[in-house]
Amino acid sequence: MSAFASVMCALVAMFILPAISFVDLPRSISVDLAKVSNPTDMRGADREDALVVAITRDGNIWLVADRVKLENLPAAIQERVSRGAEKRVYIKADMRARYGGVKQVLACVRAAGIDKVAFIVDRRRGN
Numbered sequence: 001m002s003a004f005a006s007v008m009c010a011l012v013a014m015f016i017l018p019a020i021s022f023v024d025l026p027r028s029i030s031v032d033l034a035k036v037s038n039p040t041d042m043r044g045a046d047r048e049d050a051l052v053v054a055i056t057r058d059g060n061i062w063l064v065a066d067r068v069k070l071e072n073l074p075a076a077i078q079e080r081v082s083r084g085a086e087k088r089v090y091i092k093a094d095m096r097a098r099y100g101g102v103k104q105v106l107a108c109v110r111a112a113g114i115d116k117v118a119f120i121v122d123r124r125r126g127n
Helices: 002-019 069-080 098-110
Strands: 051-055 059-063 064-070 086-095 116-119
Touching: 002 059, 051 098, 059 069, 064 069, 069 098, 086 098, 098 116
Parallel strands: 051 086, 086 116
Antiparallel strands: 051 059, 059 064
């Protein structure tokens, strides 16, 4: 019976865990996400046209796969929304990024006319 349960757990892990995926940034971008105990699944972040803004530890800003300057971020977001992207921005901030930088990005997102903002995080693993 325990072998059957082990096989079932392995099958569940193979089919369920890939369904809970997050938007991947280009391999060269390193973002260590904040860890939380009770994250909410955001399937919209997996959409091809999802507006994902990444903030790296050193303060670089990426919109989807393009590096952008802070002052150009509102225009870049508005341009993608005009091409049909959802009016929601997902922010992936490195947990070691400066709070001031994240706050500035959030202000730029609001300046672009986006009110729906979500932060992408990782689930905290048990000790």
